[in-house]
Amino acid sequence: MVFKAPHEIYRRRFSRNLGVGILLVGFVALMFALTVVKVTRGDPLKGFDHTMEPVTTPLTQKVTQP
Amino acid sequence: MADIALNDTAPEPGFGDYVQLLKPRVMSLVVFTALVGLLVAPVPLHPVEAFAAILFIALGAGASGALNMWWDADIDAVMKRTMSRPIPAGRIEGGEALGLGLALSGISVVMLWLATNWVAAALLAFTIFFYAVVYSMGLKRLTPQNIVIGGAAGAFPPMIGWVCATGSVSIEAVLMFAIIFMWTPPHFWALALFMKEDYHKAGVPMLTVTHGRKSTRAHILAYTLALVPVCIWAALTSIGGPFTLAVAVVLNAIFVKGAVDIWRRDEVVSEADKYAVEKRVFRFSLLYLFLQFGAFLIEAALKSYGLGGW
Numbered sequence: 001m002v003f004k005a006p007h008e009i010y011r012r013r014f015s016r017n018l019g020v021g022i023l024l025v026g027f028v029a030l031m032f033a034l035t036v037v038k039v040t041r042g043d044p045l046k047g048f049d050h051t052m053e054p055v056t057t058p059l060t061q062k063v064t065q066p
Numbered sequence: 067m068a069d070i071a072l073n074d075t076a077p078e079p080g081f082g083d084y085v086q087l088l089k090p091r092v093m094s095l096v097v098f099t100a101l102v103g104l105l106v107a108p109v110p111l112h113p114v115e116a117f118a119a120i121l122f123i124a125l126g127a128g129a130s131g132a133l134n135m136w137w138d139a140d141i142d143a144v145m146k147r148t149m150s151r152p153i154p155a156g157r158i159e160g161g162e163a164l165g166l167g168l169a170l171s172g173i174s175v176v177m178l179w180l181a182t183n184w185v186a187a188a189l190l191a192f193t194i195f196f197y198a199v200v201y202s203m204g205l206k207r208l209t210p211q212n213i214v215i216g217g218a219a220g221a222f223p224p225m226i227g228w229v230c231a232t233g234s235v236s237i238e239a240v241l242m243f244a245i246i247f248m249w250t251p252p253h254f255w256a257l258a259l260f261m262k263e264d265y266h267k268a269g270v271p272m273l274t275v276t277h278g279r280k281s282t283r284a285h286i287l288a289y290t291l292a293l294v295p296v297c298i299w300a301a302l303t304s305i306g307g308p309f310t311l312a313v314a315v316v317l318n319a320i321f322v323k324g325a326v327d328i329w330r331r332d333e334v335v336s337e338a339d340k341y342a343v344e345k346r347v348f349r350f351s352l353l354y355l356f357l358q359f360g361a362f363l364i365e366a367a368l369k370s371y372g373l374g375g376w
Binding site for chain 2 (some may be wrong): 012015016018033037041
């Protein structure tokens with residue numbers, strides 16, 4: 001049985017699909033790496049409107065009961 | 067039979083055609099200058115953030131390249147140098163280039179913001195706007211000063227790189243911008259001198275067409291002379307040092323010598339040796355920018371060993 005050689009158009013289409021696939025995987029990897037870097041750096045995760053929330057600040061003195 | 071039917075439909079571009087749409091050669095210059103701007107900044111950036119920043123600056127430059135190719139497809143089809151670009155060659159439809167350009171513009175600006183800071187992202191957005199709208203749509207076909215104004219877009223990357231690291235613009239960033247801004251006119255006008263038929267055919271008001279070639283030669287010399295103090299000043303700031311200053315003096319001396327050579331020649335002499343001097347100065351101008359920015363980088367490396375800097 002003789003197979004016909006595929007048309008050149010399929011090669012171009014494949015190159016496009018492969019390129020987009022690699023780019024997407026690369027983008028996801030970069031997002032993951034960026035997230036890891038930003039989260040592990042220790043910037044305050046909760047600090048809305050330039051006001052620190054008491055729950056996020058370390059406890060420096062004992063809370064006295066009334 | 068199905069193959070024949072497929073050929074009659076819309077063009078089927080390969081991945082390389084899209085890459086070509088982003089002007090990879092311009093992108094390589096953008097990557098290099100932005101990287102220098104980022105690395106010579108006094109604030110270190112995490113390698114992953116730095117990589118992301120350079121990537122998205124390059125992507126923004128590519129986006130403006132795609133928008134430029136979409137708008138200038140009619141000019142590109144006429145000029146010998148550009149007629150094999152994807153749109154005039156019929157490999158990609160104009161609308162597709164517009165879509166890609168707009169999408170990549172948005173992605174690059176937002177991602178640069180997330181990766182670094184909003185000032186850098188705003189500068190990148192302005193650069194894309196400046197190149198695609200102000201230069202390509204506005205001034206390129208209107209004024210022979212198009213190269214001067216368009217050069218500003220190409221001058222922004224090192225400033226964006228600096229801002230990615232520091233979060234603000236400073237004199238060093240402005241001077242790196244100014245070096246590329248002043249370098250662009252002599253670089254492109256030297257090219258225009260030996261590519262004359264092309265711009266003339268396309269009707270783009272290049273200085274060579276509107277003011278004549280003698281005036282263009284004088285302009286090359288004027289801008290090259292104006293470039294000298296900018297480079298020397300940059301070498302005297304915090305990103306410079308004795309090494310950078312020495313490199314700047316040597317490079318500018320050679321560049322000015324080349325510009326004087328171009329200025330002294332006339333068309334008869336140039337035609338006789340097929341624009342040998344103009345071509346030599348054009349090639350040197352590329353090397354000039356590479357070495358000038360490379361010197362900043364080496365100076366920064368020396369500083370980390372306690373050797374360079376003032």
